[in-house]
Amino acid sequence: MTEFTPVQSLTFEEFGQILCYPRPERDEFHLRQKELKLLGVNAISFTGPTKIKDRQILGKGCVSLVIKAEMNREIVALKIRRVDADRPHMSHESSMLRLANRSGVGPSHRGSTKNLLAMTYIRGLPISRWVETLSGRGQKTKVRQVVSAILTQCFAMDNAGLDHGELSNASKHILVDGQGIPWIIDFESASMTRKPNNLTSIVQFLFVNPKMAPLIEKRIGHIDRDALFPLLRSYKKSATQELLAEVSRHLGI
Known part of the structure; x- marks a missing residue:
């Protein structure tokens, strides 16, 4: 105690x-x-x-x-x-x-x-540590659910005009609690004046970052990055629900 x-x-x-x-x-x-x-x-x-x-x-x-x-x-x-x-x-x-x-x-x-x-107070693990400690059956489903929830949160911030500012290296800025719920934290660098890039930043962190991407792909499978980047460019131009769904489908979420 x-x-x-x-x-x-x-x-x-x-x-x-x-x-x-x-x-x-x-x-x-x-x-x-x-x-x-x-x-x-x-x-x-x-x-x-x-x-x-x-x-x-x-x-x-x-x-x-x-x-x-x-x-x-x-x-x-x-x-x-x-x-x-x-x-x-x-x-x-x-x-x-x-x-x-x-x-x-x-x-x-x-x-x-x-x-x-x-x-x-969020009792949880940094997302990279959380992924590393996954074991046993159901890992693929757990990672998919967490990534889907993160994308949804980033989409919500994008549409609110709020840019977190540090999600391109989110290892210390996302905690996953004991129920498998992800929490975005640390808004000291956030801005309402910058163009929001939350979803594109987090996708690049999760699926392109050389340390994080292998951990994710080990659980949910290979991602075609050549096809992913045009989707992210389209999303940058227009952050719509339809493009969020398309990005999610491409990621297998």
């Missing part, structure tokens, strides 16, 4: 390296403590695959750290803006996640402040 530590009992010496990564400052620490209280975060869990000094966390990026937390009796993934981030607040990612949610994509937005962003 995961142990949670009440936020009010965390000291600067214990939590400063996480709340104010990578340069802990007492004044900033106390400001961010107040944000935790304002957001309703009452406890955190030092658990996950990433280590920051002597603490385990869920992840670390260029903009934020991610920790597991308890907020209003719900387990959430909490992003904490790095003090050396190239942006002054979390409002952009917060608004992009809300927009994604309107299209049925991404973990549910649970609240945000200047330096914090809370969302539904």
Whole structure:
């Protein structure tokens, strides 16, 4: 069972390296403590695959750290803006996640402040790891179902005018949970001003990327890329439901 530590009992010496990564400052620490209280975060869990000094966390990026937390009796993934981030607040990612949610994509937005962003905690594996660990019967069906769901989510974002921005290398940006449901995460680079290329980017990652494509093809069979690329070019010009269906049929989904 995961142990949670009440936020009010965390000291600067214990939590400063996480709340104010990578340069802990007492004044900033106390400001961010107040944000935790304002957001309703009452406890955190030092658990996950990433280590920051002597603490385990869920992840670390260029903009934020991610920790597991308890907020209003719900387990959430909490992003904490790095003090050396190239942006002054979390409002952009917060608004992009809300927009994604309107299209049925991404973990549910649970609240945000200047330096914090809370969302539904997804217990899952990065998609490449998920595919690698598949074994036994039914692998082909499972991969087809996950890929189909990802394409549907990307199509929804394309039609909403929201470009994720990092799906051409989606190894860290898609989690697959225990029920085989894929979740697109990390909307810090998303944009409503760029032309959306979500579906074309994810298809190239899954079926062209030299590391990912062999894992997928091993489970669902060979893909004719020479015939795939013209379909993707057509889709880029007009992201229609009909072209989505045609791309899916070509991929055997």
